[in-house]
Amino acid sequence: MKSVPRQARLAVAVIAGILVATSVGACGTAPSPGLSNGSVSACYRAIPTARKAIHDSQATLIGVHRIPVDSVESRLPPEAKSQLAGDNDTTVCAVAFHGKFTVGQVDLAPADRSGSYAVVLVSSKRLKLIDSAVLNHLPRSLGGRFV
Numbered sequence: 001m002k003s004v005p006r007q008a009r010l011a012v013a014v015i016a017g018i019l020v021a022t023s024v025g026a027c028g029t030a031p032s033p034g035l036s037n038g039s040v041s042a043c044y045r046a047i048p049t050a051r052k053a054i055h056d057s058q059a060t061l062i063g064v065h066r067i068p069v070d071s072v073e074s075r076l077p078p079e080a081k082s083q084l085a086g087d088n089d090t091t092v093c094a095v096a097f098h099g100k101f102t103v104g105q106v107d108l109a110p111a112d113r114s115g116s117y118a119v120v121l122v123s124s125k126r127l128k129l130i131d132s133a134v135l136n137h138l139p140r141s142l143g144g145r146f147v
Helices: 006-026 038-054 069-075 078-087
Strands: 060-068 091-101 115-123 129-135
Touching: 038 060, 038 091, 038 115, 038 129, 060 069, 069 078, 069 091, 078 115, 078 129
Parallel strands: none
Antiparallel strands: 060 091, 091 115, 115 129
8 A cells, every 4th residue: 555645644634633623612502414503604605715626516515614713723734824814814614525536636635635525724704725635534523514
């Protein structure tokens, strides 16, 4: 089996860590499944940016999750931190898709990753792509935030 480069493992760990860390604060805010808390609706504007990043019109949108920047800032790559600071953005939107994602198909995801899920982070103010990951399993923290 081919080994996964350190940068790819780091990117996947960062995205998964962000989603796991924010799920603790989201527990109990709304019954699952459903998008019943009003704060998530701000992230609907991020969906077109996220969809454009995955380059697969057949992929299914399965979840949207709004994340406060201050809870994830330390885990983001330096360029993402700089972009969010410049935009004075306070939240990022995690948008999850299910499909067959091949190597290099998802913008900003590690180029050698393929899998069944793509999670894309988009700034909520300027709707800019921040980071992405391609995974074989969807992080549990997105499980209760279905569209």
